[in-house]
Amino acid sequence: MGPLLIAACASLTAWLWLALAQGMFWRTDVRLPPRTDPARWPSVAVVVPARDEAEVLPLSLPSLLAQDYPGAARVILVDDGSSDGTAALARRLAAERPGLPLTVVSPPEPPPGWTGKLWALRHGIAHARDTRTTDVGAGPDAGPGAGPEYLLLTDADIAHAPDSLRELVAAATSADLDLVSQMARLRVAGFWERLVVPAFVYFFAQLYPFRRINSPASRTAAAAGGCVLLRTDAAVRAGIPDSIRQAVIDDVSLARAVQDHGGRIWLGLAERAESVRPYPDLADLWRMVSRSAYAQLRHRPVLLAGTVAGLVLVYLVPPAALVAGLAAGRPALAWAGGLAWLLMAGTYLPMVRHYGQPAALAPLLPLTALLYLLMTVDSAVQHYRGRGAAWKGRTYARPGDA
Template identity: 65%
Template sequence: MTALTWISLVSLLAWLWLLLGQGFFWRTDQRLPERRPPRSWPEVAVVVPARDEAEVLESSLGSLLAQKYPGRARVVLVDDNSTDGTGDIARRLAEAEGSLPLTVTTPGEPPAGWTGKLWALRHGVELAERQGTPVYLLLTDADIAHGPDSLADLVSAAETSGLAMVSQMARLRTSTRWEKLIVPAFVYFFAQLYPFRWSNRPGTRTAAAAGGCSLVRADALERAGGVAAIRGAVIDDVSLARLIKRDGGRTWLGLAEAVDSIRPYPELGQLWRMVSRSAYAQLQHSVLLLAGTVLGLALVYLVPPVATVIGAATADWPALALGGAAWLLMTATFVPMLRYYRLTPAGALLLPFTASLYLLMTVDSAVQHWRGRGAAWKGRTYG
């Protein structure tokens, strides 16, 4: 057996393990759990941190203000020092007849040790709790549009299943060719790192959430130390889920059906920055984890097509067979995610190319960190 054959064998074994032993991460059937209308609808406060979101706010905030929630609910938009009129747009939207009550507030610049989003969230949560006694807090981003029954569905799921946190991965935009290539893989890789089934199972170490749409019990958040407990987290959604689950709360994460991200990423550069700003933080800024990730991505995603092509060109039939089998498994596991995004399954054959881009984004994230630029977002940089 040639060296290429041995490497191809290891790659195939890795794919067999990923297929069966990684929480069936590739399946897309984790949707909102069973939900029944509660006897009495608990009070909810919706907290939206927003920084320079004038481009998307009319659709996103408008969808929140139009929620058909049977109980008492209000919205707090935290204008994080925007310079594009975000706060003025929010106030205008609140004048629509039948809208939920809206408060627009500004927290000031975040102190040292805080990320801007979490400083805004803390400010919004504290204001919401001064205005009333919310049982639940819906933490949602300013680029997320919700279906009219989204809030009621989230609360029903939490009440029915006794969940301290219910989070939905918003369906990201896939309009341009780059979005179609990069976005489904982003969710696919996230699910591979944090299999939803494992995260949703009580007693497991895996915990994850999607920051764009997370309903949290206010008392569970307080017991876990509040937003201040994760004040410097760049990947705040996963950090919050770990916080809640470690304190004994049940968490749930799944794919959304009526929650959509409307932020456009039409060009590769925009998508690149979206991924690279937090990739090295995901690796805990560890050179060893970075090296392992690069080698792992190469072995799992790049070896199969390379072995298939070289094996066919050199008549190395074992390498061809093993590499082809691994590539087939890789392609099959990606098809459900493409179907969820309503894209052609044939695009799964391009996953090795997409993975190579993610490999480069991860390396670039580390390089930016070493240069002192850290995780940059809307004019702020975090080390």
């Protein structure tokens, strides 16, 4: 038995395990749990960190201001050192469109030990809970100046359907959840978005199977940072965001902190929230992935080597084995590679369909995996060059940098 056949059989075994024993990660039917309207709608503060978001804000902020929410709610946009007029644009949009009240706050630059987004969230949450400023956000049964009962943490590029907040709160109250998060539908307009974006969600679900996250008996924890409804009491217990202030991958860290402090968490695919940020070129998508890929591996060369080897074995060996087996007249090699590739494409197909893309895209997953492999290696290279996780003028080269 040659080395390539051994690798092909190992890859086929891996795909059998992934398809059958990895929490059915490939299914795309994990949506908000059954819900009923609460007897009293709790108060909510929507906190939106924004840094140089003037391009997307006209497509996202009006959707938050227009939320059809029966309880008390308001929007707090945290202008995180923008240089493109984000704050002024937000105020103008709110003045032009009646709806939920908007407050714009502008914190100073983050101190050492904080990432920019979490520093912005800290100020937004503090403002929401400030007894002098949250009267409009208090529920009818709350005391004077009480803070909001829930926080919706949502990115500035996420547009919400008018009933998004209502459905999130109904899900949280019905199932007694401390954190409800949805993976917003990302934009898939151009060729590179079609090739890379569905795989991004697929790979995330493979690492963090939604069904495991949603099981009270599981210790798997993750969230999607673009849309997180968080019970304020749970945030206080977990010390959010101070306890995760250095996290580059803040959504996973947030969910883990809530879970570690006894909170119940839930994650699924969104039906009412979508990203309006365009990634028209491969370079844009490359930056999106590479800025945090090595941080996901905790900046450890051993984990990087293991990840590269795993990607090669699981995603690149099957097509190579099939082609080599057919060319050399080795049916066992061709069958092993072909079956592994078929399982790969079959588990990817539901996500391709979820994004409304043709089924012919599913067999191209090895090509996309190769791109992600190169992005991950580039993320490590940038880290060791001192550039680390760069985002809009800030670089987090290693844990603790800000």
